[in-house]
Amino acid sequence: MRSEQAPVEDPIFENYVYPILETNCQSCHSKGGEAATTRFALTWDAKADRAMVVALVYPDYPDGSLLLQRATGNQHSGGSILAADSVEYLTIRNWIASLPSAR
Numbered sequence: 001m002r003s004e005q006a007p008v009e010d011p012i013f014e015n016y017v018y019p020i021l022e023t024n025c026q027s028c029h030s031k032g033g034e035a036a037t038t039r040f041a042l043t044w045d046a047k048a049d050r051a052m053v054v055a056l057v058y059p060d061y062p063d064g065s066l067l068l069q070r071a072t073g074n075q076h077s078g079g080s081i082l083a084a085d086s087v088e089y090l091t092i093r094n095w096i097a098s099l100p101s102a103r
């Protein structure tokens, strides 16, 4: 089925989540950055990067997601970037919780 390859329409990710990642993470997590070779590397293209980000989150347990664990400083050489009570954290968390659990 061709629809499997159609880009996922996800305006919440594109308009709210991705800009937070660009602002707070891209300096290290993109080409040329110190975390460029990890599983989390941004390319300035929200549609292209969505699947990579989805692979780092657990919709059934959003706070346990690798993405949020690292963002709050758990085993992260990048340090604590987002506080767990910040608008940015909660925006990402709510997006994760809205995803289907079977991916």
Ligand code: HEC
Pocket: 021, 024, 025, 026, 027, 028, 029, 034, 035, 038, 039, 040, 056, 066, 067, 068, 070, 071, 075, 076, 077, 078, 079, 081, 082
């Ligand atoms: C100052 C640089 C820096 C910033 C800013 C930064 N990180 Fe990182 N991050 C790293 C480094 C270096 C690693 C690889 C070593 C490690 O895991 O600590 C890493 C690893 C990770 C990993 C694990 C990737 C893997 O392959 O296991 C995730 C997920 C992650 N960071 C998420 C984030 C998120 C989300 C943000 C923004 C909210 C962020 N990081 C901001 C430096 C940074």
